Structures are given as C-alpha cells and as structure tokens.
Amino acid sequence: MRTLAFALVLPLAACAGSAQKQDLANAGKARSLLAEASLIAEMAPRTSATYTAQMRSAALEELAALAATSRRAGGPDGQAIAALATVPASADAASLRGRAAHARAIEQRLEAGLEGS
Amino acid sequence: MKAAELTLGILTAVGGFVDVSELVFVSQAGSQFGYSLIWVIAISTVGIIVFGEMSGRVAAIAKQPIFSLMRHRLGLRWGLVTLAASLLSNTITCAAEIGGVALLLHLFTGLPTAAFAVVVTLIFFASIWMLPFKWIERSYGLLGLFMLVFGAALISIDPPWHAIAAGFVPQVPPALSLNERIVYAYFAVAIVSAIMFPYETYFYSSGGIEEEWGEKDLSTNRVTAIVGMSLGSLLAISILCIAAQLFGPRGISPELLGTVALGPATPYGMAGLLLASLGMLFALSGAAIETCLANAYSVSQFFGWKWGRHRPPGEAPRFTLCWIAVFLIALLIVLTGVEPLTLAEYAVVSSILVLPLSYLPLLLLAGDRKYMRRHANGPVAKILGWGYYALIVVAAVAALPLYFLTGGGTS
Numbered sequence: 001m002r003t004l005a006f007a008l009v010l011p012l013a014a015c016a017g018s019a020q021k022q023d024l025a026n027a028g029k030a031r032s033l034l035a036e037a038s039l040i041a042e043m044a045p046r047t048s049a050t051y052t053a054q055m056r057s058a059a060l061e062e063l064a065a066l067a068a069t070s071r072r073a074g075g076p077d078g079q080a081i082a083a084l085a086t087v088p089a090s091a092d093a094a095s096l097r098g099r100a101a102h103a104r105a106i107e108q109r110l111e112a113g114l115e116g117s
Numbered sequence: 118m119k120a121a122e123l124t125l126g127i128l129t130a131v132g133g134f135v136d137v138s139e140l141v142f143v144s145q146a147g148s149q150f151g152y153s154l155i156w157v158i159a160i161s162t163v164g165i166i167v168f169g170e171m172s173g174r175v176a177a178i179a180k181q182p183i184f185s186l187m188r189h190r191l192g193l194r195w196g197l198v199t200l201a202a203s204l205l206s207n208t209i210t211c212a213a214e215i216g217g218v219a220l221l222l223h224l225f226t227g228l229p230t231a232a233f234a235v236v237v238t239l240i241f242f243a244s245i246w247m248l249p250f251k252w253i254e255r256s257y258g259l260l261g262l263f264m265l266v267f268g269a270a271l272i273s274i275d276p277p278w279h280a281i282a283a284g285f286v287p288q289v290p291p292a293l294s295l296n297e298r299i300v301y302a303y304f305a306v307a308i309v310s311a312i313m314f315p316y317e318t319y320f321y322s323s324g325g326i327e328e329e330w331g332e333k334d335l336s337t338n339r340v341t342a343i344v345g346m347s348l349g350s351l352l353a354i355s356i357l358c359i360a361a362q363l364f365g366p367r368g369i370s371p372e373l374l375g376t377v378a379l380g381p382a383t384p385y386g387m388a389g390l391l392l393a394s395l396g397m398l399f400a401l402s403g404a405a406i407e408t409c410l411a412n413a414y415s416v417s418q419f420f421g422w423k424w425g426r427h428r429p430p431g432e433a434p435r436f437t438l439c440w441i442a443v444f445l446i447a448l449l450i451v452l453t454g455v456e457p458l459t460l461a462e463y464a465v466v467s468s469i470l471v472l473p474l475s476y477l478p479l480l481l482l483a484g485d486r487k488y489m490r491r492h493a494n495g496p497v498a499k500i501l502g503w504g505y506y507a508l509i510v511v512a513a514v515a516a517l518p519l520y521f522l523t524g525g526g527t528s
Contacts, residue, residue, distance in 0.1 A: 025524050028370070035368040036376050043379055046386040054224045055375045062372060100368055115294050 023075035024110040026066060030085045031103035033063050037087070038096035063087055077106050123337055129258030130345020135352055136404035137217040137374070138210070138311035138461045140397065143353050144371045144380075145526065146304040147360030155284030155354055157305045161312035162350035164505040166342050168476055171483040171494070171502065172318040173338035176325030179488040183319050183479055184418035190478035199474040200419050206471055207316045207408045207415075208443055210464040212450035214405035215241075216457035217374055221398050224375045234451045238444050241406050245440060250327045250426040253410075257403030263396030266389060267355040270381035276362045281354075303519040303526050306512045307462075310469035312353070313509065316411035318479070323414040327425050335492065356380070374457060409447070413439035462525050469516040472509040480506055 037059040044052040067085035070078045084099045084106075091099075146154045175181055188196040219233035244253055293301060330338065359380035364371060371377055378397060381389035410426070417424035417436040424436040431437075450460070480502045484494040494502060 021524075029372065031368050032370040032372050036371065036373055039364075039367060039369060039376070039379060043382060047379075047382055047390050048225065048387065050227050051224050051375070051390065054227055055373060058224075058373055058375070104368055111294065111296065114296060 019073060019075035019078075020110060020114060022073045023070070023077040023081060024107060024114060026070045026073065026075075026081050027077065027103050027107040027110060029066055030063065030070075030081050031100050031107055033059050033066065034084065034087070034096050034100035034103055037063070037091075038093045038100060041093035041096060060087055060089070077110065080106060123340060126337060126341040127345040127348070129255050130341055131258075131262065131348045131352065134346060134349020135261070135264055135356070135400045136210070136311075136314070137213045137401050137457060138307075138314070138465045139353050140217075140356065140374070140377050141371070141458050141461045142304060142307045142311050142465065143357045144360040144364070144377050146308060147357035148364040148370045150290065150301055150304065151361045151365060152280050152284030152358060153288055153290045154301070154304055154308060155281065155357060156287045157308045158312065158350055158353050158357065159285055160287070160508075161309045162346055162353075163501070164309070164508065165313045165317065166346045167498070167501045167505055168313070168318050168479065169321055169346060170339055170342040171498065172322035172479055173325050173330070173342060174335060174492055175479060175483050175489070176322040177330035177332065177334050177338060178490065178492045179482060180326060181482060181488070182323055182326055182414065182418040182424075183475070184415045185421070186478040186482050187475070188419050190481055191474065195474065196419065199471060200415060202467065202471045203315055203319075203415060203475060204412055206464055206467040207412045208446055209450070209460055209467060210314070210316065211405050211408040211412070211443060212447040212455075213457045213460035213464055214401045214408065215447055216451040216455070216460060217401045218398055218405065219451065220374055220457055221378075221394055221401070225394065231452055231454075234448060237402070237405075238448045241402065241409070242441070242444055245406060245410065245426065246430060250324060253406060253426070254324060254403075257399055257406060260399035261396060261403055263392050264352050264400055266381045266385070266392035266396060267352055267359060270384050270389060270393075271355040271358050271362075273384035274359070274362055276358055281358055299519065300523050300526055302515065303523045306469060306516050306519055307465050307526065309509065309512045310465045310472070310516070312350070313472060314468050315471055315475040316408045316468075318475070319411040319414055320407045323411070323418070323425075327427050332492070372458070405447075409440050409443045412443045413437075466516055466520050466525075469509070469513050473506070473513050476506060476509065 037056060040052060040055045040059060063085040067082040070082040070085065081103065084103050087096065087099065143158065172183060175186070184196075184200065187199055191199060215234055215238055216230075218237045219230045222228070222233040222237070223230040244256075248256070289298060289301060325334070325338070356377065360371065360377075363380055363383055364376070369376065374397075378390055378393040381393040383389070385392070413436050414424060416422075416439050417433070422435045423433040425433060428436075451457075482488055483502070484499060486493045
C-alpha cells in the first residue's frame, strides 16, 4: 500500500514541479516582453513611428500568445501571468514597467520555491 | 596591392563575423549574466581562429575541401551522418538569417514579412548567380561593417570597463542559484556553438579553393583569420556589453530581434537605430548566402561533383541545383511563420552536435605530413587543435541535456 501511495504521489509531485517550472518560464518571458514593450514606448520619440508601431505590435502579439499558453498550462500562477500578459492597446511605458515588475515578483517567488524544493 | 587585399580580407572577416545566432545568444547572455560570459566569446574566438586557419591552410596546401576529407577520413556511413546533420543545421541557419532580414525590413516599412522573405531570397539568388565569389563575400562582409556602431555605442554609454575586463577571466558567478548555473552553462555552450559554427569553415576553405590559394597565400590566411576574427569578436563582445548595460537592469532578455538594434539607438537616436539595423541586415544577408553555399559545397564535395562559383552555373549543374534547393527549402521554412529567433536556437543546438564530426577530419589532415608537408600542424597548432576538439566534444555532449533542462534557456 505504501509503495502504491508513493507511486501515485511521485508523478503528482513531478507534475506539480513541472507546472511550476512552466510558470517560472512564462513569468520570465512575460517580464522580458513587458520590459521590452516599455523600452519601445520610451524610445518612441527617438525612433521612427513605423518601427515603434511594428515593434510594439510584435511585443503585444507575443504577450497575447504567452497569455494563452499560461492559461493552458494550468500552473498555480498561470492566471496571474496571463492577466499581466494581457495588455490593453493603450498601455503606456509606466504601466508596462509596472506589469514587468509584477511579473518579476512572481518569477522571484517561483525561483525561491523551486530552489527550496 | 597585397596590403590592400589583406585589409579588405580582414574587414570582410570583421563584417561577416556576426550572424543571427550570435545576435540572439550574445544579447540574451549579456542581459541575464552581465559581463560574466565574455570569456566564453574570447575562448570560442581563439577556437574558430584555430580551425579557420587550419581549414585555409589545408585548402592552400592539400587543395582538399572539408567534405571530401570527411568522406575519406570518416568513411561513408559517418560521413553521411555528418553531411545530413550539417545540411540540416545549415538550412535551419539559412532560414533564420532570411527570416531575420525579412523581419528587419518589416519593422522599418510595416509591409508583410513573408513578402520580404520572398524578395530577399530572390536578391540572394541573383547575388550568387551574377557575382563572382570574391564579390559575394566582400560586398556583404564590408556592408556588415555598419555593425561597428555597436562598438561606438558601447564607448558612448561609458560602461564599467573594469567589470568588462574582469569578464575575460573564466568564471561562474558565485551568486547564481543552481537553476541559474544550469542556464549559465546553456548560454556558454550556445555561444561556443554560435561562434564556432561549422558552416564558417566549410565556406572559408571552399572559398580558398575557389580563389586558388597556394603556399604564397598562407600568411594572408593566417593574418585574416587571426586579426579579422579577433576584431569581429570585439563586435560580439560589444553587443553583449550593451545588453548587460542597457537591457539587463531593465529585466529585458531580448525576445524580439528588433530590440537588439535599440542598443545603439540609446546614445545615437534614429541614426544609431538605422546604422545598427543596416549592419544587422547585411550581416544576416551575408550569413544566409554563406550557409546556403556551404550546403551546396558540402554535398558536391562529398559526392565528388563539379562545384564552385568560379564555374558558370551551367558547368556545375548539380552544385547550382543544390544552392537553389537550399534557398527554396529555407524560404519555405520561413513562410511557415516560425520565428527567426526560434530557428536560431534550433540551429545552434543542432550545429554543436555536428562540430566534433566536422572538425575531426580537418584536424587529422592538417597534421598529416604526407599531404601538408612542412605546413603540417606544429606543436602549438596540435595542442590548440586537440584542446579545442576536447572542448567541443564536451559542449556537444552537454548541449541537448542543457537545452531540455533549461527549456532553451528560458528557465
């Protein structure tokens, strides 16, 4: 019986660990993309309008795809990461920076959790 | 005349040093780990100089192209394995370069990336069809010198030079967690692979045979390899340092190719952005042509077909068909919509697996006095060659586990 319980618990633990790892990767990607989007917004006066628009659109597209992936992954932080990655089209540099900082906080918490386990 | 030729050769090597994989991995490495991976760039640069010089020397003295050596030295079965793996790696790299060029053009115009991919492939096709070998190599290599703006931008942002100097010392930063150490190792292996891409030596040595190098060209070969590649690696180091200084503190690990060009835009504004983008555009274009031709050289040399751009296309029909096919396959890959950065990642991981098989026959022949006579590897070349060979074997063994453990450097 103990062996059976162990055999059941072990894959579950591994799955939980893997979902957490997926969350960690998604949080890191969200943090980077949000920070990139914020840099693009800040640099807008010094670059061309087309370049800024295309880069912003690429970053938001990537973020939208990441939000969908995070929701599907079903990790404990998946919804929070998806919410951060769902950026309104009007978001300015400061709000993007704020979201990036939130994503970084989730990332650090997950890193600490994974290191501890 | 000789000095002018030499200077041109060096400048071409500098302009052609960086490709899409280096741009991606070096920027991400800098933003995630600061200056602590500079030593990997420095060590890998010495490695590519060692093998580049060796391949040029073998081309000049033994007149042997790499894939002909491979078949003779590794046998048909291992030769075919190496050929298939390097074709795969080079084609993915070619697709990544075409995709990168198309993406850069899209960023400046807003026109569809797919349309640009078709147009740039046609331009590359016309370049190979119409230009003599030397001009293909030189025009793209020299135009790639726009990348020097990364070096100028680094000086302008006045980074902590003592920290950069400390980055040349081999190290693993002590403050890293276990997970971060694994990612650090992944980036170290990826940088070795991106700098020591085997297509560079296939192209370089085949070019030597195309240009009919002989004993008199040995010193040019040595100086071009040493000076050109060293200066080229300074560009890669500049890109890493800019990422460490400007992107890392903001939490950016460039996920978009266009972000890399924002580095020089920080001190120089629009002019910096334009120069960086032009440099990237031509560096990636040159690499697309080199990878495509490297594949055509490899197949033709392996099967003993007529090859070379010094022949009119009709005189080497199978060689011509090969490079056309590579461009078409690479274009189809780009048109599926895969991101160039994802392709670059696959290219780097697949390329490191090919490195040991690619460089072994070269190392054996370069040390063989029967073919190389008094130009065979001396004690220094032997120690460096086998030392680097051991390094790439270790990197090749570690590459796949590190890739899967880190999810491609993401965690």
